Amino acid sequence: MGIIKTIKRRFISMNNLFSKNHLLKDKRIIITGSNTGIGLELVKKLVNDNNIFALVNHKKNNLDEIRSKNIRIIQKDFSDLDFNPSFKKEIIEFNPNILINCAANFGPTNQNLEQVEIDEFKKIININAFAPLRLIQILEQSKNLNIIANITSGMASLKNNKSGGYYYYRASKTLLNSISRNLFFDLDKKNINIFSIQPGNVKTKMNSSGIITPDMSSQKIINILSVNDANLSGKLIDNNSKILAW
Numbered sequence: 001m002g003i004i005k006t007i008k009r010r011f012i013s014m015n016n017l018f019s020k021n022h023l024l025k026d027k028r029i030i031i032t033g034s035n036t037g038i039g040l041e042l043v044k045k046l047v048n049d050n051n052i053f054a055l056v057n058h059k060k061n062n063l064d065e066i067r068s069k070n071i072r073i074i075q076k077d078f079s080d081l082d083f084n085p086s087f088k089k090e091i092i093e094f095n096p097n098i099l100i101n102c103a104a105n106f107g108p109t110n111q112n113l114e115q116v117e118i119d120e121f122k123k124i125i126n127i128n129a130f131a132p133l134r135l136i137q138i139l140e141q142s143k144n145l146n147i148i149a150n151i152t153s154g155m156a157s158l159k160n161n162k163s164g165g166y167y168y169y170r171a172s173k174t175l176l177n178s179i180s181r182n183l184f185f186d187l188d189k190k191n192i193n194i195f196s197i198q199p200g201n202v203k204t205k206m207n208s209s210g211i212i213t214p215d216m217s218s219q220k221i222i223n224i225l226s227v228n229d230a231n232l233s234g235k236l237i238d239n240n241s242k243i244l245a246w
């Protein structure tokens, strides 16, 4: 298994050598899940040339090393959907061009049928599906928002679910996909593109056996946002912009 992973990693790195890295500049970008993994790498890559509004769960320790006046860090636990008026005011006044919903919670290790607890299920759905929706509801009126990226997962696919389990994570991300597709019809009229992006099999706190680095995954997400192809809005895509079946 170790050898196969190493070969896959090398193959992906080789392929990556030939892909063009895009930049985003002078944008105002909200990024959730900013303290770790893909979200943290997005912040690091974007903070020099853009204004970042970084949302974190409890800790912001990894962001403390970023010495930039271009970043504002706000703590918000998405298991609680009470977005108070001062929080709403702050994100509306930030006036973002781009919202990246990257935060998610996998939930407990044990998610088999007999272990499913509805309260825990609701909490994961709040974080992974309802919080992104609430942020979009709050921000859709803001004048300059034109791109939303909802970071989803291959585990959300009904078609590719060949092994079951992981009730909380799978179902919450499937709901996020369904919400994203619906939002496309509402947001298209407002010239806001919405991308549902599978970030790849990424080595992070959530996925210790991931194959690619958060650095690589975040660059590919930036490439998608920089090209901002309206033909991909409302679609599910992988990190190379390939359209996937929901």
Ligand SMILES: NC(=O)c1ccc[n+]([C@@H]2O[C@H](COP(=O)([O-])OP(=O)(O)OC[C@H]3O[C@@H](n4cnc5c(N)ncnc54)[C@H](OP(=O)(O)O)[C@@H]3O)[C@@H](O)[C@H]2O)c1
Pocket (backbone or CB within 6 Å): 032, 033, 034, 035, 036, 037, 038, 039, 056, 057, 058, 059, 076, 077, 078, 079, 101, 102, 103, 104, 105, 127, 151, 152, 153, 154, 198, 199, 200, 201, 202, 203, 204, 205, 206, 207, 210
């Ligand atoms: N890694 C992969 O292979 C992979 C594959 C498919 C999809 N994804 C998706 O990629 C995105 C980024 O994940 P990652 O791999 O970078 O994992 P990660 O490092 O665990 O990042 C998840 C982030 O979400 C935040 N979060 C968790 N619970 C939260 C809550 N209650 N309120 C607010 N924020 C909360 C976490 O903050 P704390 O750490 O402070 O709790 C963390 O910063 C997620 O949407 C994930 O589903 C990842």
